[in-house]
Amino acid sequence: MTHIFLLIFIIPYASAQSLNKNDAQNIYQTQKRIFSGFYSDLEESKLQLDSLTSLNTSTWPDSLIVGNLKLKGIYYQRVFMLDSSEYFLEKVIEFEKDRLELSPFNLYNLAITLKKKREYKKALKILNEAQIIAKQTNNNRALCLVTDELSSVFTRLQNYQMALDYKLNAINLIENTQPIDSISLVYANHNLADLYFKLGDYSKSETLFKESIKRFTDIGRNPTAFLATINLANTCIKLKKLNQADSLIKSAISGLKHFDISNYVSYAKETKAKILFEQKKFVESSLLYDSLVNQSYKTRNERLYNLLLNNFEVLDVLNNQLKLTKAINQFIKYDKKVEDYEFGVYDRLKIYKFLLNQISQSQYPDNFGYVKSKLFAIQDTIVNLAEFNVRSQIKSEFEKKIIEKDKELLEQKNKILDQQLSKEKQLLASILIIACVLIIFSILFINYYKSLNDAKAKQNNLLILKEHSLTQKLKAEQELSNFKEDEIKEYKNRLISLAIESQEFKDQLKSYLVKNRPDDKALKKISEQQLNHQYWDLLIDKFKRYNFTFIKRLKELDPEISNRNINFCILVHLGIENRIIASALNISYETVLTNKSRLKKKFKLDPKVDFTKYLEELT
Secondary structure (H helix, E strand, C coil), rough: CHHHHHHHCCCCCCCCCCHHHHHHHHHHHHHHHHHHHEEEEEEEHHHHHHHCCCCCCCCCHHHHHHHHHHHHHHHHCCCCCHHHHHHHHHHHHHHHHHHHCCCCHHHHHHHHHHHCCCHHHHHHHHHHHHHHHHHHHHCCHHHHHHHHHHHHHHHHCCCHHHHHHHHHHHHHHHHCCCCCCCHHHHHHHHHHHHHHCCCCCCCCHHHHHHHHHHHHHHCHHHHHHHHHHHHHHHHHCCCCCCCHHHHHHHHHHHHHCCCCCCHHHHHHHHHHHHHHHCCCCCHHHHHHHHHHHHHHHHCCCCCCCHHHHHHHHHHHHHHCCCHHHHHHHHHHHHHCCCCEEEEEEEEHHHHHHHHHHHCCCCCCCHHHHHHHHHHHHHHHHHHHHHHHHHHHHHHHHHHHHHHHHHHHHHEEEEEHHHHHHHHHHHHHHHHHHHHHHCCCCHHHHHHHHHHHHHHHHHHHHHHHHHHHHHHHHHHHHHHHHHHHHHHHHHHHHHHHHHHHHHHHHHHHHHHHHCCCCCCHHHHHHHHHHHHHHHHHHHHHHHHHHCHHHHHHHHHHHHHCCCHHHHHHHHHCCCCCCCCHHHHCCCCCCCHHHHHHHHHHCCCCCCCCHHHHHHHCCCC
16 A cells, blocks of 8 residues: 555645755655655665754745655654654644645544544544545545545444445445555555455355455565454354354464564454353363453453453353452452443443343442442443434535535636626627727726626626525524424423333333332343433433524523533423423422422522413523
């Protein structure tokens, strides 16, 4: 992919200031060689970069200075010093924004750094911006890379169907961009095979992985060829071709000895453990998983949760309850310390569900409560990610419509100007004919009169265009406002229905406690009913983001109002009944009435005022 990355890096050459042209061209060529070396000889390129950045750049043109910043950002990205990478790449983008020359390639580089930092929402936002710019400028090379990276981010988020859609789109763009970038196409097809594997289409996955191994070998990308070999082995496991899978893993492990790539070796050993499990060699599989899990605890391997889930499954099959309990306690202790992040939310969801079935609430109440709370949090994260994806898509479509509308208005304006120009030419011809028979004074008078009328007509046309543009913008804003109101109304109606079901949950819980006998199925159903209450927070959060004016008015009435009272007022404002408010906030019906009375005093309202009606009218 070297020549593609060179294309990403190319900086339009600016004329030198006091630096002579030959020296500037030499520096530019050095920057290109350094960038190319990042993917062949990283250490040597770093030495060249240090030498280049140590020079006095006061006489350099801006393009070469920005080139150094970009090189630093990409180098730090390669060595996983991601905060430094983000800093330098944002410097490049700030420079471009000041000059209104934002490049989709630089946004793409920043998005890669954000993805590696696991800041996926920010990465998606940057990539969507890059995609819009690439389309506006008809930059197909940039569009290929950005679309492929969007697929990569959604793969990290384990939204494999959306990742597949973007991947197929990226491959189509690569194949229809001349000249075809064959190296990028090889990598894209390898990633496509991985997506088919994750979606369970193992036949397509097997075919594409075999093709990828051959093509990576042909172009001299041997480490990546071994990675494809490991992926093919995993596919063979799913197809029950265990002997073939075992042979592939032995080949990969042997080949990787010549390269210092610990992640690939760990992945190969993990695949070997899966083969042993399928061969019912559970003890050997468990020992290998133990080693990989302990190593992953130290390195914070991104596949830790997947490894743990497989390890727990082997111990469960071996019925080694003592070791399984120890492994679970070790994981919970680790999980409480580690900073939460979004990668692998579905793997973590599986782990927490597995743990809830394994941990006894009576014996380990603290661990049981912790796992249950983490399960709820993961489910909320999945809901939020889905909501973010929908919002991003709606926003992208809305911005696209605005751009199309602006283009349409511009075309109309140009058409009007062309018509005016045509009329002016006709008038000029008429004036030349009349000039043959009229005196100079008459010609000057007619010209003046016609010019005055044209100016008025042009001004009227511009006013009409402005009025039309304003009407379209107001309409779009109204549609967005209606969308927000309908969304809140939908959540409100759904949650009122859930609140009614909540009463049935309480009755069920009361019946369960009266019987005083264990019933795992009933307890599981009760836990699932309890989950419904989590979504009241989502409704309140949506209302706060869409109706900040209401929150502002509450704080004007009571500057010290608590967040809980704000949530209470929101539910009252939405017209939700007292008994449902009590259920949503986990308080008694009498407490709801007491809260209304206290808030009336804090807001200095007349006791006779209907508090519910007052809040409903408060905007």
